[in-house]
Amino acid sequence: MTKAKDLARKAANLHAFIDQHVPKERLTGALPDISKDYVKLQEEVMWGGVWQVPGLDITLRSLATITAQCVNGWDFGLQHQIRVGLSLGMSPQKIKGIFLQLLFYAGIPATVFALTQAQKVINEQKMWQEEDREPLKAEWLASVEEKLERGRQIRRNTWGRQADVDLESTLSQELVPETADLVDAYNYGEAWARGDLTPKERMVCILVALMCRGHMRQLKEHIGYALNMGIGQREICEVFSQAGWYRGWPYVEEALEQAKSVFEGEG
Amino acid sequence: MNTVTELQKKSAKLRKFFDQHIPYARPTPVLADFVRIQHELMWGGVWLADGLDLRLRSFATIAAQCVNGYDFGVEHQVRTGLTIGIAPQQIKGIFIQLLFYAGVPATVSGLRIAQEVINEREEWKFADVPLDVDWLNSIEDMLNQGKTLRIQNWGELADLEFENSLAKQLVPEASDLVDGYHFGQVLALADLSPKERTVCILAALMCRGHMKQLKRHVGYALTVGLSRKEVCEVFAQAGWYRGWPHVEDALEEANEVFKERGL
Numbered sequence: 001m002t003k004a005k006d007l008a009r010k011a012a013n014l015h016a017f018i019d020q021h022v023p024k025e026r027l028t029g030a031l032p033d034i035s036k037d038y039v040k041l042q043e044e045v046m047w048g049g050v051w052q053v054p055g056l057d058i059t060l061r062s063l064a065t066i067t068a069q070c071v072n073g074w075d076f077g078l079q080h081q082i083r084v085g086l087s088l089g090m091s092p093q094k095i096k097g098i099f100l101q102l103l104f105y106a107g108i109p110a111t112v113f114a115l116t117q118a119q120k121v122i123n124e125q126k127m128w129q130e131e132d133r134e135p136l137k138a139e140w141l142a143s144v145e146e147k148l149e150r151g152r153q154i155r156r157n158t159w160g161r162q163a164d165v166d167l168e169s170t171l172s173q174e175l176v177p178e179t180a181d182l183v184d185a186y187n188y189g190e191a192w193a194r195g196d197l198t199p200k201e202r203m204v205c206i207l208v209a210l211m212c213r214g215h216m217r218q219l220k221e222h223i224g225y226a227l228n229m230g231i232g233q234r235e236i237c238e239v240f241s242q243a244g245w246y247r248g249w250p251y252v253e254e255a256l257e258q259a260k261s262v263f264e265g266e267g
Numbered sequence: 268m269n270t271v272t273e274l275q276k277k278s279a280k281l282r283k284f285f286d287q288h289i290p291y292a293r294p295t296p297v298l299a300d301f302v303r304i305q306h307e308l309m310w311g312g313v314w315l316a317d318g319l320d321l322r323l324r325s326f327a328t329i330a331a332q333c334v335n336g337y338d339f340g341v342e343h344q345v346r347t348g349l350t351i352g353i354a355p356q357q358i359k360g361i362f363i364q365l366l367f368y369a370g371v372p373a374t375v376s377g378l379r380i381a382q383e384v385i386n387e388r389e390e391w392k393f394a395d396v397p398l399d400v401d402w403l404n405s406i407e408d409m410l411n412q413g414k415t416l417r418i419q420n421w422g423e424l425a426d427l428e429f430e431n432s433l434a435k436q437l438v439p440e441a442s443d444l445v446d447g448y449h450f451g452q453v454l455a456l457a458d459l460s461p462k463e464r465t466v467c468i469l470a471a472l473m474c475r476g477h478m479k480q481l482k483r484h485v486g487y488a489l490t491v492g493l494s495r496k497e498v499c500e501v502f503a504q505a506g507w508y509r510g511w512p513h514v515e516d517a518l519e520e521a522n523e524v525f526k527e528r529g530l
């Protein structure tokens with residue numbers, strides 16, 4: 001039996017670590033006065049519970065949560081989760097890399113908004129600012145064709161041959177070929193080639209973005225690619241369960257339905 | 268195949284035109300690499316792709332931003348639309364049309380931001396002349412006029428589908444109000460052409476993921492005179508402002524309709 005008291009204690013322990021850089025006024029903010037009951041729920045369910053469930057490490061939980069917040073688009077939510085991510089040890093460039101990756105899954109406005117929030121949070125701490133002064137040196141290729149080729153290689157090596165076949169024969173390749181080439185070139189050929197996120201981290205971002213916007217058919221395909229990459233079944237399910245708290249639980253049920261059918265197909 | 272240098276050149280030229288009326292200096296980019304991708308891919312690529320003219324791309328983008336609801340995004344795209352030469356009343360017309368697809372708050376916020384941007388320039392303020400609208404006196408009249416317009420623009424099949432909607436059956440009073448004001452009044456406004464309205468509606472349905480209704484509207488779009496290519500490009504354009512997976516979903520619906528019609 002899991003006792004509420006234990007959850008509250010676990011929440012307090014986690015807070016002591018991840019809130020170390022939260023400005024005082026945020027910690028002593030108005031929420032407890034607005035609804036003590038909500039705060040109790042949040043502490044026991046989220047910080048004492050979901051965030052500490054086995055099966056997915058806390059940095060990937062943070063990444064999944066930041067992604068969900070990017071799709072949501074609330075400034076306070078993004079700021080808070082970016083701070084948690086930085087406190088967990090993610091570098092400023094990694095945080096920005098998440099939002100760059102999401103350009104292709106949540107759209108330009110979501111990326112622009114999230115990057116702006118990230119910079120605000122990074123500027124709160126000297127050490128984060130200093131780390132942020134070393135931007136990634138990306139190796140930009142000179143033509144769309146070269147980018148497409150590098151993207152194909154990356155896709156084959158990380159997601160497997162089937163992914164490459166699926167993604168070569170999308171409807172967008174057939175119906176809006178010029179734009180589809182640009183997407184593929186810049187997504188797989190440039191964003192994926194960057195060193196700011198690992199392939200696993202990128203995949204977590206994509207799974208969450210697809211779930212949070214309800215793209216179930218595409219999510220199903222990507223669950224297959226995630227398995228090909230070596231991400232475990234349990235990890236995939238925990239990614240959904242983590243992000244779902246920041247977007248709504250019905251999304252988790254839908255995503256798990258897709259996951260189950262992929263797992264069963266694989267035996 | 269485009270070299271990156273070509274994309275950059277095209278982008279710089281288009282931005283010089285689009286950004287001529289921005290009343291403030293662009294802030295230092297948070298992530299220079301993102302700005303680079305945005306320039307090459309969006310301004311050098313997508314906005315200039317064949318198959319859909321710049322004005323209709325602007326309509327699709329404003330509709331996507333309205334659904335997104337970020338103030339900075341709506342503001343920026345309203346300004347771009349005005350710069351391209353879309354009239355202030357047309358810009359407002361987009362948000363009025365979207366009332367029926369994205370809801371009251373999205374429209375109210377869009378209209379408020381539109382007015383602020385229009386007020387930035389004398390020439391836009393001057394052009395901001397309210398339409399002379401014939402408001403009908405009864406819901407019945409509106410429903411009648413709406414039926415006529417619906418058939419005229421979108422065809423008999425569209426009319427039949429709206430007459431048989433579940434809303435008509437289960438929430439008939441509200442449904443009559445929607446149909447009366449939407450089809451009988453808003454569709455009759457002269458600010459937007461039927462084609463422009465349809466572009467806004469396609470973008471809104473795609474961005475909110477209403478795939479069943481989107482499929483019907485792809486059919487209406489073809490009837491109103493948008494080509495197969497134009498429909499696809501509306502999705503590709505709006506998708507950049509909402510996320511590419513929406514484009515794949517929308518194209519799947521569109522492709523079904525194209526097949527049914529032997530296109």
